Amino acid sequence: MPVTNAGLASYSSFQSGVGGAAKFRALAIGSGATAFAATQTALVAELTTNGGGRQAAAAVTQTLVTVTFANDTLESTASWTITGALTLREVGSFDNDTASTGTMEFREVYPGDLPLAAGYIVGITTRVIRTMPDNVTLEGVTRAGVVEFIKLAAFDLTAAFGAWTHIAVGSGSTNFADTQTTLVTEITTNGLARAAATASRVTTTVTNDTAQWTKTFTVTGLGAGVGITAREYGLFNQSSGGTMAMRFVDAADATHVDNDAIALTLKLINTGS
Amino acid sequence: MPEITIEQNHTVVTRITIQKPVGDKDYPRGAHETHIFQGKRLLIIRRVPGAKPTVEGEKALFKYYPEELLNVQADGWTLPSWGV
Numbered sequence: 001m002p003v004t005n006a007g008l009a010s011y012s013s014f015q016s017g018v019g020g021a022a023k024f025r026a027l028a029i030g031s032g033a034t035a036f037a038a039t040q041t042a043l044v045a046e047l048t049t050n051g052g053g054r055q056a057a058a059a060v061t062q063t064l065v066t067v068t069f070a071n072d073t074l075e076s077t078a079s080w081t082i083t084g085a086l087t088l089r090e091v092g093s094f095d096n097d098t099a100s101t102g103t104m105e106f107r108e109v110y111p112g113d114l115p116l117a118a119g120y121i122v123g124i125t126t127r128v129i130r131t132m133p134d135n136v137t138l139e140g141v142t143r144a145g146v147v148e149f150i151k152l153a154a155f156d157l158t159a160a161f162g163a164w165t166h167i168a169v170g171s172g173s174t175n176f177a178d179t180q181t182t183l184v185t186e187i188t189t190n191g192l193a194r195a196a197a198t199a200s201r202v203t204t205t206v207t208n209d210t211a212q213w214t215k216t217f218t219v220t221g222l223g224a225g226v227g228i229t230a231r232e233y234g235l236f237n238q239s240s241g242g243t244m245a246m247r248f249v250d251a252a253d254a255t256h257v258d259n260d261a262i263a264l265t266l267k268l269i270n271t272g273s
Numbered sequence: 274m275p276e277i278t279i280e281q282n283h284t285v286v287t288r289i290t291i292q293k294p295v296g297d298k299d300y301p302r303g304a305h306e307t308h309i310f311q312g313k314r315l316l317i318i319r320r321v322p323g324a325k326p327t328v329e330g331e332k333a334l335f336k337y338y339p340e341e342l343l344n345v346q347a348d349g350w351t352l353p354s355w356g357v
Binding site: 119123125129139264268273 | 276277279291
């Protein structure tokens, strides 16, 4: 599990806009052989001499590549021109250009030392691939949401919008598909129009690994004996339009009348592997 | 309304490319090898065109890296997919 706990907390910060995480921008190599632990916050023995020093944002190229669906993966590349004897054993990604500083997103340790000498050229390519649970029918993260999230997390990339901020309610019953970009039938009246949610970070497994949004809608203006059907819920980054990050479809229609309160809590749990 | 919980997994794969000069004894002058590692193993060894390592050169390579990294999957110019 090379993604660190701190990396997961940064991911939830990019998603929620809470916590002020900085984008990941630098790659470092080291000689430490200690096995990976998610609690680690730095390389075990980061290299700083003989051309092995951390490569800052200007020397790291980040691009979107396709693994499962278009642009679902961030690829970062950098190279080092070695000027003297070194041992390469570990690789890490950071949000700071300065050696031994910043949040470590992930660390990968190789099972053996890779000896380097003057004249060697080392290239590192890393890919962070985003996957969702298989066979989901009622809820999930959208492809567009994944791509937008990656852009929020990568220094070289610019997101179309910011973190996710708004919850929308709809009446559509169509199953979830990760290619969806809007609710099927978004409601814009009777107190159920898209509205800003309260964003936060909470802990599911490790500290702040989860982005959370809460919002209570109150139904109004229907009149006596009139109901309104709600069945689907979506998370967006704009008050209208924008990118839908996730969509949930209830198993059955829920009919509401005036003064009904619909309290929603959306959680996006980040896990690493 | 129950809370809605959705999971997003993040998987990391790294690939290390080491280009090393090789000596005149085993290779043509100016030759170099590129060794590419992914995850836990050596994926591929690329040699500059025309570079023909001697038997001693091959032995030297396999002394050069730990045995754990020498699960060679391919030997040519085409990298396997990232899913390897």
